[in-house]
Structures are given as C-alpha cells and as structure tokens.
Amino acid sequence: MTKVLYNRELAPQFMKYGILIPIKAERSLSVFNSIKDVAQIDEYPLENIPVLDKSDLLLAHSSKFVENFLDEKGSLAELIQTYELVDKQGVFCRYNPDIAQEPLSNMVFKVRRQAGATYQAMTYGLKNGFCFFLGGGMHHAMIEGGRGFCPINDLIIGLRKLQKDNKIKTAWVIDVDAHMGDGCAEITKDDETITTLSIHMAKGWPLDGEDNSNDKFSIHPSDIDIPINNNEEHLYLEKLEQGLNQLSKQYPIPDIALVVNGSDPYEKDELPGTRFLNLTKEQMLERDLLVYHFLKKLNTNQTWVMSGGYGPYSYEIYAQFITYLFEKNFID
Numbered sequence: 001m002t003k004v005l006y007n008r009e010l011a012p013q014f015m016k017y018g019i020l021i022p023i024k025a026e027r028s029l030s031v032f033n034s035i036k037d038v039a040q041i042d043e044y045p046l047e048n049i050p051v052l053d054k055s056d057l058l059l060a061h062s063s064k065f066v067e068n069f070l071d072e073k074g075s076l077a078e079l080i081q082t083y084e085l086v087d088k089q090g091v092f093c094r095y096n097p098d099i100a101q102e103p104l105s106n107m108v109f110k111v112r113r114q115a116g117a118t119y120q121a122m123t124y125g126l127k128n129g130f131c132f133f134l135g136g137g138m139h140h141a142m143i144e145g146g147r148g149f150c151p152i153n154d155l156i157i158g159l160r161k162l163q164k165d166n167k168i169k170t171a172w173v174i175d176v177d178a179h180m181g182d183g184c185a186e187i188t189k190d191d192e193t194i195t196t197l198s199i200h201m202a203k204g205w206p207l208d209g210e211d212n213s214n215d216k217f218s219i220h221p222s223d224i225d226i227p228i229n230n231n232e233e234h235l236y237l238e239k240l241e242q243g244l245n246q247l248s249k250q251y252p253i254p255d256i257a258l259v260v261n262g263s264d265p266y267e268k269d270e271l272p273g274t275r276f277l278n279l280t281k282e283q284m285l286e287r288d289l290l291v292y293h294f295l296k297k298l299n300t301n302q303t304w305v306m307s308g309g310y311g312p313y314s315y316e317i318y319a320q321f322i323t324y325l326f327e328k329n330f331i332d
C-alpha cells in the first residue's frame with residue numbers, strides 16, 4: 001500500500017547538470033526524512049517505476065516536439081528553452097556547463113522516469129484512495145513543449161495514460177501552486193474529460209514582459225481560475241473554498257483528482273517571482289487540509305504531487321501536511 005512515493009533518484013538534481021535553480025535535491029529527501037517514521041515508508045524501488053516512452057509523451061504533446069525532445073541534439077534546445085538558460089542576448093544564464101557532472105541531454109531519461117513516477121502514483125491513488133508522490137507536477141509544459149522549468153506535462157500524460165488503459169474516464173486537476181497551471185489548461189482546452197482548477201498569483205506569471213500572443217504558447221483559461229491579487233492573502237482560503245464548491249456543482253465527480261501541491265505560495269519561498277503571494281505556514285496547512293477534506297467528502301481518489309517550492313524551507317509545507325494526515329489517522 002504505497003501512500004507516499006519517494007526515491008532519491010527522482011529528485012531534480014539540477015546542479016548535477018549545471019543548472020542553477022534553487023530547487024534543492026534535498027527538498028524531497030527532507031520531506032521523506034521528516035515523515036518516514038509516521039508514514040512507515042521506505043524508498044520506493046526505482047526498478048518498479050516505468051520510464052515513459054514516445055507513445056506516452058504523444059498523449060499530451062505534438063509529434064514535432066516529442067521527436068525533438070527524444071533526439072539528443074533537439075533535446076538540448078528544448079531543455080535550454082524550458083529552464084530559460086539563455087538570455088535575450090544569447091548568453092547563458094542560470095547555467096554553468098563547467099560545474100556539470102553530466103551532459104544536459106541526460107536529463108531526458110530522468111524526466112521520462114519522473115513522469116513515470118507521477119503515473120505510478122496515480123495508479124496507487126486509484127488503488128488506495130490516496131497517494132502523495134514526493135516529486136512531479138510539471139504543470140507549465142504545453143502541447144508544443146516545455147516551459148517554466150517543466151520539460152513535459154507529467155500530469156496530463158499520466159491522466160491520459162490511465163484513460164488509455166481504461167483505468168479512469170474522468171479527472172480533475174486542482175492546482176494550488178503559486179503559478180497558474182497554464183500548461184494543463186492549454187493541453188485540455190478541448191478535452192471535456194479533464195477539468196482544471198487553478199488558484200494562483202494574479203501577477204508574476206507568465207513572466208513579466210513575456211509575449212503572450214505567441215501562438216506556440218498562448219495562454220488559455222482553466223475551467224475555473226482563481227487569481228489572487230497582491231495583499232489578498234486574507235481572502236485566499238475563502239476564495240479557494242468557493243472555487244472548489246463551484247467545481248463540484250458544475251462538473252461530475254471524477255474517477256481521480258490530481259492535486260498540484262506547489263509550496264511556493266509560502267511566505268518563506270525564495271523564488272523572487274513568487275513574492276506576490278505570501279501565505280503563512282498555518283495558512284498553507286489549512287489550504288492543504290481544505291482540498292484533502294473536500295475530495296475525501298466526495299469520496300474521490302486523490303493523487304498529490306509536489307510541483308514548485310524553492311529554497312530551504314519549502315519542505316516544511318509538505319512535511320507538516322503529510323505528518324498531520326498520518327497522525328490524525330486520516331490515512332493509514
């Protein structure tokens with residue numbers, strides 16, 4: 001009964017590839033160390049995790065992108081774009097190949113396995129009613145490719161793989177990351193079987209100055225969007241609750257709900273771009289419990305993924321939520 005899925009090889013390890021993004025490989029390890037006793041879990045065997053293949057990636061992405069991403073040379077350009085490693089002048093930024101232990105193109109295999117773990121966690125969510133994967137959540141990747149640190153969309157690929165395998169018909173994606181779940185919204189814009197809700201900073205994403213009229217990555221609304229303005233933190237929980245109620249009123253109860261559980265709305269998050277939304281640690285726990293109990297009440301299978309969360313304190317948010325669930329015997 002895998003209720004929390006973790007393996008250290010699934011952590012991003014950006015530094016290994018010379019990418020200077022402050023998601024530390026220790027983030028999921030710190031969560032694992034905090035919760036392993038209360039949750040009574042060991043590391044999940046890496047060999048049991050599927051590495052997603054071309055046919056899986058095509059469930060959410062265009063063939064042009066997938067072929068490029070799976071090609072050694074093409075993948076470099078895709079990854080450089082996804083992690084924003086070149087500035088407007090064509091100079092490397094946030095990237096130092098000199099400190100890399102492995103070539104950037106090796107990330108492709110890793111990403112395919114990370115997405116496989118998201119899928120695996122969904123199958124446990126269906127079996128057990130609940131599963132939290134300590135990784136995953138690449139919600140910005142769109143049909144034509146990766147963006148915003150998200151090389152492929154593990155969420156929609158996983159859900160559509162479950163549909164293809166006849167394990168589910170319908171799903172909700174509930175995205176509480178500080179940034180809009182715009183990739184999931186775009187990929188599923190004509191897909192009535194997957195409903196998206198996103199609560200996020202009204203400002204700060206897409207990145208300031210980014211050209212939104214670009215056809216390749218144009219922004220589509222989620223089925224329910226809840227933008228939170230500067231200094232509206234006191235309204236956050238109320239607005240989230242209203243949004244969830246609207247979701248259950250307007251859409252049929254799904255076979256699975258996927259929660260994109262970014263911790264970057266936390267006031268101690270270190271990514272400069274998340275400064276527009278600052279929830280306290282207590283508000284973060286209330287947020288997570290609100291979503292958990294809402295889905296529990298509907299008797300819907302739940303799978304949670306980590307998504308964004310930057311700096312040394314982000315692990316606290318996942319650790320406090322999972323510990324609470326086990327200590328209160330909400331899951332066992």
Ligand SMILES: [Zn+2]
Pocket residue numbers: 177178179262264307308309
């Ligand atoms: Zn985020």
